[in-house]
Amino acid sequence: MKRLFYLVSSVAVAFAIGSCSLDDDGANFHYTPLQIVNAQVPDTFEFGRVYTINVDLLRLNDCMLADRFEVKPSTTDSTNVRTVSHIGIELEKDACAEIAQEIRDSFQFEVIYTDPYVFKFYSGDDTNGNPEFIELIVPVK
Template identity: 40%
Template sequence: MKKVLVPILLFVACSWFSSCDLDDDSPNFYFAALTAVEADVPESFELGKTYDIEVTYERPNGCTFFEGFDVTKTDQTDRDVVVIGSVLTDEENACPQEATEVVATLKFHVIYTGEYHFRFYAGEDENEEPIYLEYTVPVDPEPTN
């Protein structure tokens, strides 16, 4: 029975993956880095706790949607954070061009002592060099009761 069932299941699984065919070869969206305006970080962290960091970012138009955060660990307690959005490219729908500020929450778990250094991507300067909002948050050595 096992010799018959395994090839049948393998055939079914392969047919699921090979049967997908998209009508259009071009995607109708792309991902983009969004500009952080402000981050509401606590004055200090406690080791082992998880914090909600509210990040205000600029949504440049009505066709840009929040997708999440790209958090890069550059050193043990250093983090570069980029707000990621998807931008629709569907030319059939008009996008409101009004920029708005939106707040998203970054959940952050503290696992090291010392100080955490955050750099939130805030766009580019006139030389196309990245600009960052920088925050330093110390970790309390002793938890409060």
């Protein structure tokens, strides 16, 4: 009985390994920033609380999907400056319909400092390729 079990198991494993193709053509998507067109932040923050920040994003075509936010502290400004961008996924398909659709996503933000926060929401690039931002300041009480 053990021999039969080992034989069947070996055949099943060989079949499973043999049926997987390692000839992958590569990724069928790439990451791309989505433009932020609007952000809703509270008028004030309360120290120690966690807030939901709603953000409106622009999907340029039906192959773009929302994925995740990147909220980074500034490396050159004050510790209370946060650069916010949204990383989207764009499927690599032959035909993508242009839609220019606004979608909403959100992220959680914890207030850990008592000084006002400055949010710089990435809103796209200007004609010279330089990033542009929507800048919002939220005082902390």
